Amino acid sequence: MKIAIVGTGYVGLVTGACFSEMGVDVYCIDVDSEKIDNLKRGIIPIYEPGLEDLVLKNYKAGRLKFSTNLRVVLNEVDVVFSAVGTPPDEDGSADLKYVLEVSRTIGQNLNKYILVVTKSTVPVGTAKLVRATIQEELNKRGKSDLAFDVASNPEFLKEGAAIDDFMSPDRVVVGIESDRAKEVMDRLYKPFTLNNYRIIYTDISSAEMIKYAANAMLATRISFMNDIANLCDIVGADVNMVRMGIGADNRIGKKFLYPGCGYGGSCFPKDVKALIQTATNKGYNMQLLKAVESVNEYQKGILFEKFVNYYNGDIAGRTVAIWGLAFKPKTDDVREAPSLVLIKKLIEAGVNIRVYDPVAMNEIKKRIGDVVIYAKDMYDAIIDSDALFLVTEWNEFRLPSWVAMKKIMKYPLIIDGRNIYNGSDVREAGFEYYCIGAK
Template structure:
């Protein structure tokens, strides 16, 4: 089986590498020629555990190829996946220009039957827009008999665990409108779900909606717990206990009940905005999701507010150490990361900032330039700081040497955005501690 994946980012590269691992002949296509040249040399553009091995192994086995030239390879393929970005455009609408550019290229150059699969997260109806665009162009080119199908196959991988998520998915969602498309997608995904066939077929519109609805539900749980945590602080309850109590109810479950300093990343914020907009365009108001977004925006400011509160508003000339910059551990992705909101507010308040992240230091320079100090490790970051602030819970932050920190820090304040430390333990070392919802 020969497939192409257009867009070699987090989703395209992981999908392409994992399909090739199962014996599929995959070509990953991107317009970024530098990225493609680096991939051919085995240089992986993103930090994603386990990815490099699979990419290099399959590239060397000649099952995984990289190209910048979609027209040149298109007519060798049975399936083309579209996995380019769909960032927030004006008013939160998903910007479909990258998706439509790829659809145009396909329409312009295809001359054999093809299955066109949308893997990018797109508003409901987008696959039909692609279908109509391709049909129109093929007709204009005189190829009125040329058959093609469209399908929707949204991706659910989590950055930081993407390879494992792709290789052993909870389920695979596929929207199709023909038996041929269903058979091709079954053939492609069967190796991933051999023992328990977890591919859920449905119509295309429902498939596109499933992706948005899933992200919206997860974001809702996060904002709900952040609201509960903030109330816990005000009434003297401990959200860690509340979370455990709630999570043991089988109707609720334990996942996604962790309060923190807000959700970020390349998916939740933009997908929530896009779904609100999809609803608006359909004449419906998503009241719950609007509140989810509002709570999240407020929560992203909470670490700064705690810092400000601790120093009674007198922040100018202080120094803050920030541990963790990526929007979550095990990734270098900083898109819409809570750390960015925090650091920008600190800088505006005249606070010097010393940062450390195990993977995102290079990415951080892109967002924050020379406005902050880039430390070599957690202790370098904490050296001389008035407060230690933790927006991201990387494992290596969980058991630091508090005695060393006590010696090297100027003031002994810890603001814990992910509730990874124990208040009593820190108090025993002489630190003032502030978590979320405790």
């Protein structure tokens, strides 16, 4: 089978690499010619564990190809996956301009049957728009009878574990409206679902909604735990104990119950916003998700607040260190990262900042430039600092040398935004220690 994947970002490149690993001939297409040129030279545009090896191996084997031109490859392939970005519009709804651009290109150049699958996260009704856009272009070319199918195949991979997630998915959701499309998707996903991983076939609207509902549910769990953690702080309970106590209930489950300094990334914030906006456009008020958002906004400011309270507002001119900039470990993605909010607040308050992240320094630098000092390692970051903020729980931050740190820092204050340290250990080592929802 031959497929094209349009959009060679986190989702498109992982999808392309994984399908090619299973023997499918894959064209990864992107409008960003620099990205495509780099990929042809073996330079991977993102940090994702295991991705480089997979891409290089399959590129060398000739199963994975890179191109900027969908027009040229379109009539060679059986399926086109669209994995382009769907960033938030001004009102928070998903901007479909890239998705529809791809649809137009397909309609303008298609000469044979094809299955067009949307992998990007898109609101209910988008597949209909994709179909209408392609059909309109075919009609203009006098090819109104040319058959094609559309399908929805939302992606659930997690950055940092994307290859494993794609290779061994919890489930694959496919929204279809024809047997022909189902047959194609069955064949493509067979290698990934042999070990009883499930393919869930639905109608297209439900598949589109499943992705938003899943992300909204996960964001809700995070905001719920953050709200509980903040209350624990006030009443003197320990959220780590509370988490274990409630997680032992099978109906609740242990996963995704970690409080912290707010959710970020390229998905939860934009998908929650887009779902709220979809509802608003239809005259429905998503009250719960609005609360989820406002708890998250509050939470992104909580580390700064703890710092201000500790120094009774006397923070201008102080120096702080930040460990971790990516929105979560094992990725260089800093989109909507809590670190960005913390850095902005600290700069506005006149605080000097030294930062360190194992892989996300370049990405942060592209966004904020030289307003902070980029340290060469985690210990360099804490030189002369009045506080250390732990913002991303990279493994290398988990067991630092407290003795060395005590010597390097100006004042031994640690504000842990991910609750990775044991409070009594840290205090025994001579530090003041604050975390989220526990003493």
